[in-house]
Amino acid sequence: MKNFALIGAAGFIAPRHLKAIKETNNQLIASLDKHDCVGIMDSFFPDADFFTEYERFDRHIDKLRKTGKKIDYVSICTPNYLHDSHIRFALRQQAEAICEKPIVLNPWNIDALQEIEKETGKKINNILQLRHHESIINMKKKIEAGPKDKIYDIDLTYITSRGKWYFHSWKGDVQKSGGIATNIGVHFFDMLIWIFGEVKENIVHIQKPDKAAGYLQLEKARVRWFLSLDYNDVPSEIKEKGQRTFRSISIEKEELEFSEGFTNLHTISYEHILKGEGFGLQDVKPCIQTVYNIRNSSPLGLKGDYHSFLK
Numbered sequence: 001m002k003n004f005a006l007i008g009a010a011g012f013i014a015p016r017h018l019k020a021i022k023e024t025n026n027q028l029i030a031s032l033d034k035h036d037c038v039g040i041m042d043s044f045f046p047d048a049d050f051f052t053e054y055e056r057f058d059r060h061i062d063k064l065r066k067t068g069k070k071i072d073y074v075s076i077c078t079p080n081y082l083h084d085s086h087i088r089f090a091l092r093q094q095a096e097a098i099c100e101k102p103i104v105l106n107p108w109n110i111d112a113l114q115e116i117e118k119e120t121g122k123k124i125n126n127i128l129q130l131r132h133h134e135s136i137i138n139m140k141k142k143i144e145a146g147p148k149d150k151i152y153d154i155d156l157t158y159i160t161s162r163g164k165w166y167f168h169s170w171k172g173d174v175q176k177s178g179g180i181a182t183n184i185g186v187h188f189f190d191m192l193i194w195i196f197g198e199v200k201e202n203i204v205h206i207q208k209p210d211k212a213a214g215y216l217q218l219e220k221a222r223v224r225w226f227l228s229l230d231y232n233d234v235p236s237e238i239k240e241k242g243q244r245t246f247r248s249i250s251i252e253k254e255e256l257e258f259s260e261g262f263t264n265l266h267t268i269s270y271e272h273i274l275k276g277e278g279f280g281l282q283d284v285k286p287c288i289q290t291v292y293n294i295r296n297s298s299p300l301g302l303k304g305d306y307h308s309f310l311k
Contacts, residue, residue, distance in 0.1 A: 125278030
């Protein structure tokens, strides 16, 4: 049984980590969040210590280490721009880090974290749960078994409607979230690079606070992508069903069906991490470089091979 600490206990994604810690038969010793709406912890670890001040949490974890009850893993579910700092905290406490995506906002942050890994001998693990999804694993196997010289045509569309609150939160601040491509697109870009190879060309057609679109030339794919937070972009047939989200990955005009099978992906991720098989910094660097380049590109406008939703 391993000892865990959790930073960001009041966040949206935290319950998946609490569930994963519980289902892998480990224990949460302490958690931190500046917000105290953490009643969800009663369902998993009611006896875990909880702090709203980083300084007191830091002191508590250090005290545990010195008294022989060391934390083995620190799970990080905080806003994107804080990941780097909280990962460093974990490794300074001689614990491994388990961090939500995006692991950091800038590619050079990864280089610096690799140095800290060497210094401490502890690993930084990133949650890339789509790599554990059965449909996506099967797609990767299919592509690897297919023609070696084939270039696939792919359309990625992800519209997840958000209300006005989004733009008043840290998620609406590009300096804190990295913008839409980083905040909601990074795991899709990681998945596509994992399956179809490294990025050869990266073009951005539009880039706004609530939507972005572009084109990626991968080793084995031409990808037209469109990401949006705007309910108006949701197709009418989806709206008629009362739904506010639309997700589609079309490969050679054939839909990749992966709407099911998400419930246990964090637990599966934890199982791999606990066996020393987590996705590390080198695994995640290509997608971080990709979203960084998108964020810092000048939009081209409606020129070239762009996504059909832009029409």
